[in-house]
Amino acid sequence: MGSNTKRRTTMAKLNRENRLREKRMEKEMRRGAPRVEAEAAEPLQPLGTDHLDRLDRMDPEVAAIVAEEAKRNS
Structure with missing residues (x-):
């Protein structure tokens, strides 16, 4: 068994994982945006x-x- 039997992650798989990671980050940003806007819109108490x-x-x-x-x- 030589070094050729080593399995390699294909570029397609890496690209799929990157897209999924980016999609999750965007979703998290969309979920957090209303909270950030609501906190910014609260009036300051005198x-x-x-x-x-x-x-x-x-x-x-x-x-x-x-x-x-x-x-x-x-």
Whole structure:
């Protein structure tokens, strides 16, 4: 038995496998596209005032600045 008895994968088989792999990737992209669009379309939620609860733990100067900005934005 020489080296000629070794089986080789034909180019046709490699091409079929590549097409199948590409087809699966395209299908996965189509499945994921609506999720990506839905996530991008969600409106951003405005920031609440929960950061104002932490004013007592902040540096007094920083707390004053944050409180002034919150009053201006309200």
